[in-house]
Amino acid sequence: MNKLRAAVVGYGYMGFNHARIYNDHHDVDLIAICDAEKSNINSFMNSNPSLYSNVDEILDLGLDIVSICVPTGSHFDVAQKLISKKINVLVEKPITNLVSDAEKLINLSDKSKVILGVGHIERFNPVVTETKKILNEHVLGEIYQINVNRMGPNPNRKLDTGVFLDLATHDIDILRYLFEEDPINIYSRSKTVNSSNKHEDLGSSILTFPNNKIANINVNWVSPIKIREMLIIGSEGLATINFITQDLNLYENNYNDLDWGTMNILKGSSEGKMTKLSFKRDEPLKIELDEFISAVKNNSEFSVDGREGLKSLSFALEMINSANKME
Numbered sequence: 481m482n483k484l485r486a487a488v489v490g491y492g493y494m495g496f497n498h499a500r501i502y503n504d505h506h507d508v509d510l511i512a513i514c515d516a517e518k519s520n521i522n523s524f525m526n527s528n529p530s531l532y533s534n535v536d537e538i539l540d541l542g543l544d545i546v547s548i549c550v551p552t553g554s555h556f557d558v559a560q561k562l563i564s565k566k567i568n569v570l571v572e573k574p575i576t577n578l579v580s581d582a583e584k585l586i587n588l589s590d591k592s593k594v595i596l597g598v599g600h601i602e603r604f605n606p607v608v609t610e611t612k613k614i615l616n617e618h619v620l621g622e623i624y625q626i627n628v629n630r631m632g633p634n635p636n637r638k639l640d641t642g643v644f645l646d647l648a649t650h651d652i653d654i655l656r657y658l659f660e661e662d663p664i665n666i667y668s669r670s671k672t673v674n675s676s677n678k679h680e681d682l683g684s685s686i687l688t689f690p691n692n693k694i695a696n697i698n699v700n701w702v703s704p705i706k707i708r709e710m711l712i713i714g715s716e717g718l719a720t721i722n723f724i725t726q727d728l729n730l731y732e733n734n735y736n737d738l739d740w741g742t743m744n745i746l747k748g749s750s751e752g753k754m755t756k757l758s759f760k761r762d763e764p765l766k767i768e769l770d771e772f773i774s775a776v777k778n779n780s781e782f783s784v785d786g787r788e789g790l791k792s793l794s795f796a797l798e799m800i801n802s803a804n805k806m807e
Contacts, residue, residue: 483509484776487529487538489558490549491515492637494572494599498547499529501769508545508773512538539565545776547599547769548572553640556581563588563596568776570597570769574649574796575789577641582793586786597772597782598789600653604767607726610759611712611719612658619730620714626655626695627713632706634674634681642679644670644799647699653784653792654710655687655695663687663695663795670803673702685799717752728757 486508488499495515502510514532532538535558538546548558548571556576562569563585575582575598589596602608614620628651639646656662670683682700689695708723718731732752768784775782 483507484544484773485509485511485542487512487514487541487543487546488549489514489535489538489546489562490551490554490572491517492549495547495549497765498549498570498769501763501766502547503529505769505773507777511541511543514538535561543567545570545773551638551640552577552645556585559585559596560588563592563594566592566594568595568597568772570595570599570772570782571789572599573601573653573789574598574641574645574793575786576793577645579790579794579797582786582790586790589786595772595775595782596786596789597775598784598786598792599768600650600784600789600792601764601768602650602654602723603657603784604771605723605726605764606759606762606767607721607723607728608654608657610728610757611710611721614719614728614730614757615658615712619716620712620719621716622691623659623693623712623714625713626693627711628695628697629707629709631698631700631703633704634677634701639677639679642670642672642677642800643681643683643699643701644668644685644796644803645679645793648683648685648697648799649792649796651695651697651699651710652687652795653788655689656788656791659689659693661690661693662791663689666795666798666802668799668802669806670800673700677701680800680803683799683803685802687795726761728759730755730757 486502488495491513502508510529513529516533545568546562555571559569559571630647665688668685670680672680674681682702685697687695710721712719717733720729731754734752
């Protein structure tokens with residue numbers, strides 16, 4: 481089969497990385513890059529893609545796949561134009577900022593018989609894949625609680641959403657993937673710390689899942705350091721997940737009390753044995769785009785399709801609505 485003709489729309493941080501991976505992929509020809517500011521586009525690519533400033537200019541280039549990496553508010557308009565031309569698209573998360581727009585894109589992609597993928601990149605993180613395996617094997621026993629911290633400094637890019645849509649959507653998708661369940665209740669609080677941000681830049685949500693699993697998601701753009709971590713607590717132990725380093729550690733429960741003495745006063749019951757899992761690390765975006773490319777070439781399903789993206793969007797909007805009710 482001939483190489484897929486690809487383009488990237490939006491050439492910020494994520495757009496640059498989509499272009500980098502397409503440029504190096506043996507099944508892809510990077511034909512075009514589209515960005516309103518052509519001067520933002522460097523020429524590192526050996527494929528010498530043509531540069532455009534408007535998506536309308538690339539609609540008739542015979543493209544097979546396009547990554548959409550523009551701000552969220554433009555996702556619907558850009559995706560609608562491309563899908564109408566029967567072009568397969570991968571839209572960076574969240575799919576859109578409105579449920580109605582997401583539903584329109586899903587219906588249009590079904591009618592056009594093309595793939596509408598959503599870039600929930602953490603779904604493809606090898607540490608998430610390994611965590612899914614240990615949960616399927618019930619290594620942690622009954623799951624009680626999940627604590628998530630996703631935070632860092634205010635990003636140096638255009639922001640047209642707050643932290644619930646930009647950050648928490650990652651963890652909503654991860655939790656739905658890991659547990660194969662949807663939250664049944666959401667309670668949130670938020671605030672805007674940086675007056676230059678139009679939306680919330682700090683938020684916390686409590687999500688209740690079936691069997692009373694409780695997930696606490698903390699997201700913000702006010703932390704001086706970047707943190708991406710999850711703790712899963714079960715009847716048989718604890719898993720700590722670092723999405724940046726791709727480290728996965730397991731701690732066994734040990735409820736045997738120590739003899740009375742200094743250590744017992746300091747620690748209470750004894751701590752369980754820690755095991756650091758070993759597995760192959762890789763770049764999540766590369767894994768994601770490999771699957772997207774394969775799905776287009778083989779006319780197969782992409783694991784994070786529009787309907788999956790719609791679910792994450794819906795629950796993130798529930799977070800926002802819950803927080804707004806408390807103001």
